[in-house]
Amino acid sequence: MLPTIHATTFRKRRRNVSTPILHHYPESPYAEKIRTLLGYKGLRWHSVIVPRIAPKPDLVALTGGYRKVPVLQLGADLYCDTRLIAQEIERLAPSPAATTVSPGWNEVVEHWVDVNLFGQAVAYTLGAIVDHLDDAFLADRAALRGAPLDRAALKASVPMAAQALATQIAWIERGLAGGPGFVNGVRPGSGDFTLYSTLWFARNGRFDFSPFPATQAWMERLRAFGHGQRMDLGADEAIAMAQAATPAGLPLPTSDTPDPSGLPLGRTVSIRPELLGHGTTVTGTLVHLDTQRVTLALDTERAGRVHVHFPRLGYRLQQA
Numbered sequence: 001m002l003p004t005i006h007a008t009t010f011r012k013r014r015r016n017v018s019t020p021i022l023h024h025y026p027e028s029p030y031a032e033k034i035r036t037l038l039g040y041k042g043l044r045w046h047s048v049i050v051p052r053i054a055p056k057p058d059l060v061a062l063t064g065g066y067r068k069v070p071v072l073q074l075g076a077d078l079y080c081d082t083r084l085i086a087q088e089i090e091r092l093a094p095s096p097a098a099t100t101v102s103p104g105w106n107e108v109v110e111h112w113v114d115v116n117l118f119g120q121a122v123a124y125t126l127g128a129i130v131d132h133l134d135d136a137f138l139a140d141r142a143a144l145r146g147a148p149l150d151r152a153a154l155k156a157s158v159p160m161a162a163q164a165l166a167t168q169i170a171w172i173e174r175g176l177a178g179g180p181g182f183v184n185g186v187r188p189g190s191g192d193f194t195l196y197s198t199l200w201f202a203r204n205g206r207f208d209f210s211p212f213p214a215t216q217a218w219m220e221r222l223r224a225f226g227h228g229q230r231m232d233l234g235a236d237e238a239i240a241m242a243q244a245a246t247p248a249g250l251p252l253p254t255s256d257t258p259d260p261s262g263l264p265l266g267r268t269v270s271i272r273p274e275l276l277g278h279g280t281t282v283t284g285t286l287v288h289l290d291t292q293r294v295t296l297a298l299d300t301e302r303a304g305r306v307h308v309h310f311p312r313l314g315y316r317l318q319q320a
């Protein structure tokens, strides 16, 4: 007879550490990258909704100060930045693969989107919807940039951003037209997911995709993957799950030595994103460092000991 056993199994399964927890909010393009990747993989995942602007006390209780979105939690391990999150999801669910068709090139696309295309999409969409944005949102993003952000300047940046988007989407269009279906090849890779979510954000700002039919068809293929099986979870529950878990992945792969930073493992260090990184600094003990990844161990008040992982590229690491 199913009922009792089934209920217990379900409760246990709900709390299984290997079920990924995504800390995110609906409007975030980077979160859309990961939600669509989770859909492609057909995964079940816990969804914790984070406020769009600071303060984000529950998120920083886990990360030690990183407030950007999304963050992936696996037990007491917190993965910051979608480039690292995509790798962890690939490790959790290798099939269907999202990196193997053109390994390396996906990272190149992710980096180009991160440092260029994303900024253009944000300039375009925020400029287009600026009359609907409240002062608190603009003040929050100005603080994150460490530079002023006013409505007139945002509006004025729309034509330049539209031009930059049109030039770059024309590259994508040429690559996709008559191609195997995805930027990555016959299957989508993390480059496809990052490009898709950035263009999704431009489309939310009503960017005109009609001159780009192959890009539109490709966006539709990605949208059709859906978001997987999402289960809502409270932030307190996610913190309790971190508290009950031990950071995994130890021993971590050996660090490259000597590292160009000269920072030895065991040193107290701080790290923050180079772009939009003001007020997001995390300080902890360096427990792993190589050319791709930095991991800090933190003893937090609400979640106990956690490991917080960052990509190496795009983050400023220094002795605290």
Ligand SMILES: N[C@@H](CCC(=O)N[C@@H](CS)C(=O)NCC(=O)O)C(=O)O
Binding pocket: 028, 029, 030, 031, 052, 053, 054, 067, 068, 069, 070, 080, 081, 082, 083, 114, 144, 276
């Ligand atoms: N390189 C990061 C960028 C993340 C990012 O910029 N996220 C935006 C939302 S899409 C953000 O955090 N904005 C400020 C905030 O939500 O607090 C990644 O790949 O995860």
